[in-house]
Amino acid sequence: MPVPLQWLFKAFDVLVVIFMALMSLLVFANVVLRYGFSSGIAFSVEVSRLFFIWVIFLGSAVALAKGVHLSVDTLVSRLPRKARFACFLVAYGLMLWCCWLLAVGSWSLTLIEWGNRAALSGLPVGLNYAAALVAAITMAVCLLVGLWQALRGSLPATWSSTEAAEPPLTVIPVAPSEKMQ
Template sequence: MSSALQWLFKAFDVFVVIGMAVISLLIFTNVVLRYGFSSGIPFAVEVSRVVLVWVIFMGSVVALAKGAHLGVESLVVRLPPRARLVCFFVSYGLMLWCCWLLGEGSWELTVIEWGNVQALSGIPVGAIYLAGFVAAILMALVLLLDLWRSLRGILPAPWSGVEHVEPLPVVPSALTSEKTP
């Protein structure tokens, strides 16, 4: 991955961490204020909702770029190389189509809802749907980059025939041995 893309996804990682910290701080402070002082932060729920949606969508872009989404590789790695390549192009084509659908639907909802604002925070409701549109574009770019690499002969791990195996957890022998009375 190029250094510019690494920098971009590192920025997304930081955004996700900051977003989760903001959500946690807002919700925790609101709970303490409500139960301890019979008051609260009026806009905390609305801001937390918007930030959570953005965190989820940007996190999904980062997960796609890192190959961290769930996948069933047991069938793919057993296919002959040509069949693996066909499955690769079909699956990436379907993912690009899903990005198109997500982007188109999110954009339409963003335009429709941009004029409506949330009651307490004043944030446009369309900002929630804008997260889906931005994520669709970024995910499509990641997929297109993977397709470009594949045309140059660099396939992601499961598609290249390499099975990704996680190491088994190390359990101390004291925990696994049975004690006899």
């Protein structure tokens, strides 16, 4: 994770936890009220959906910064260093392009939908699209920091290995009664 941005990702972590808690509370309360008392919280579906969208996008930005997205390095780990670096540049270039597309699209939709209000909660519909904009900008900054570090000679762990790392072999002891005879 880029050191200058650690405070931002800690804030994102806190927001994700808060949004998840509020979303769970709203949905739980709505279900109990609906099935137990034939009532409900009118705005809970809209607000829960908004929280869910923000959790997804903030969580994806944090996952990129921490390097915990799924990666398959079977081929890359077997390449020579220069080929790995070329693959790194291509991959980061494509990811930056995707961030650009996401940012431009979400910015346009945020502007278009900001004046529209959700039917029950009254919140601007543009808030849904603003989550993608925040995530795109944050992910682009992380990618640029990673690119800068790589150009200075420090590739991320996935790209810097010289040989394929195999998981250690573990032996599970078998009880004497389970041994085959």
